[in-house]
Amino acid sequence: MKKNNYKDYLIAALGLILLICGLVIIKKVSEPQDIMRALPYIFIGIGCGAFGQGMGQIISYRVVKNNPDILKQIEIEKKDERNIAITNYAKAKAYDMMIYVFGALMVCFALMGVEFIEVILLVCAYLFVIFYGVYCRSKYEKEI
């Protein structure tokens, strides 16, 4: 685990600022229009996520800082080849599942008569993921 965790403090601080900004916007803007209706909630969401992530890292760093045994064990668990293999299997399974779920979702959206632009965006995102998979495969074919 890294010794210098100033980035975590930065992430936590930025998250807190975003969170406060979001709350202030909700409180101050009485009749929000267009993007301002969603923006504060996006700020709160991202802010909470960043603050939680940053604080989590800071707390875990402080807990293990004075305990080299735990630190070493965490490093081992992280680099353990079986753990990595399990994570990769799980990701691969989830990807296979995602292909079917997203495919079904696109069909549902089309049948429900959802706006054309929204269906197209979903199809583009789906195809992007598929083609990224093809790109990675071709890249690893050359590398490995």
Add this chain to the structure above:
Amino acid sequence: MKNRLEEIRKSHGVKQEELAAALEVSRQTIGSLENGRYNPSIILAFKIARYFNMDIEDIFIYEEDENEKK
């Protein structure tokens, strides 16, 4: 692939935790190897063989027939 890891480890009087620490893997990995649920990478197989001062073939047994059936 079968292996004699448990037998060899016990004959050397080494605990799973000690072997895991020496090889820098988790104790669960050693357990899975011994149960035959997980086949190690070639690097880990070499590390195990070197730890016990043995050849890989003395620890891991490749079963050709079983693989061909699959």
